[in-house]
Amino acid sequence: MSSLSRLLHRTFSTSKTPPQPNPNTIQSLSTALYKERNLRTLVDKFKSSCDNDRFRTKTGIYVSTVRRLASAKKFPWIKEILEHQKHYTHDISKEGFTVRLISLYGKSGMFEQAHKVFDEMPELKCDRTVKSFNALLGACVNSKKFHKVDELFRELQEKLGVKPDVISYNTVIKAFCEMGKLEEAVLMVDEMEKNELKPDLITFNILLHGFYGKGQFVDGDKVWAKMENSNVVPDIRSYNAKLVGLVCENKMAEAVELVGGLGSKGVQPDVHCYNALIRGYCKDGNLEEVKRWYGEWEKYDCAPDRATFATLIPFLCEKGELDWAFELCKGIIHRRRLVDGAMLQLVIDGLVKESRIEDAKKLAEMGKSNNYTCYKVEVPSQD
């Protein structure tokens, strides 16, 4: 047990230290080759680990491995490890396992492959129920083939004789919202009700996100009213959908009021609320309010995260608030999940522009020792 976990951790952990980054071309080429070799090793280790029955139950490792390969655009390797799964005839005949493959292909944007697995299910001796039907719809959405979703939904219902459930409808509604076809999304709700399926919290959240996100408050409020009439209790995501809409429309006073009122509704504000407000004030160019809200973190049950800094740091650089940006970077640079190399480079460039070469070098040095790949200090010429 523990030896398997240790092996898994050693092999598939993402916290492996990359080699020393270097802006020099030859060096960065060798870094790229190193990464490539590393990923190839990962693929081989993954495939051989699959022979272990317990390994194949580790959904999380499948997800993180495929995600790493997808972000490196190694799509043939994704195909290699997922097609390899078909050797495990006992597993592949279980719908849950095959659904996993379909959904992993979908998350990698490989809809064609997802569809192929779905089509092969009969010959893989695997039953197809509404579960794999939904997995395929979801893969279609995740691959951003939104226009295909509705067609697939109609076509497969007939072909397979499956009866769609709430999840099927929610997936199609999501696709319509993504395409901005909000009226059609609402028509789908009518259709599901006709088929005696009740829209649930997720249905409403998808719609709220669609309408409010496009600044359509009147229709968004209609969805909200329908949600309440259906005795569906809004959660933090429902409120955040509205909040994002308010922030997009620069309605900051209403946005603040909304967040302030959450407590009395028994809803705990989360990091998305704060980021939305900070984003709004950055968009407004309102440094005072950005400062004020940033300081509010500790009063609540959340901490600034990657999205916070991704909003805040470019804003501070633009405003010439290099002191604050510099301090923030120094504080979070050892936590890679919070800040990326592009953010550091922004601050370094800002410092250089103010002729604070020593500070720029210091930050670049810190970046280097924390294995960031982006840390160039280009000293402007003196003339």
Place this chain on the structure above:
DNA sequence: GCTGACGGGG
């Protein structure tokens, strides 16, 4: 256990 549905920036 066997994950099919809702989030944020560039």
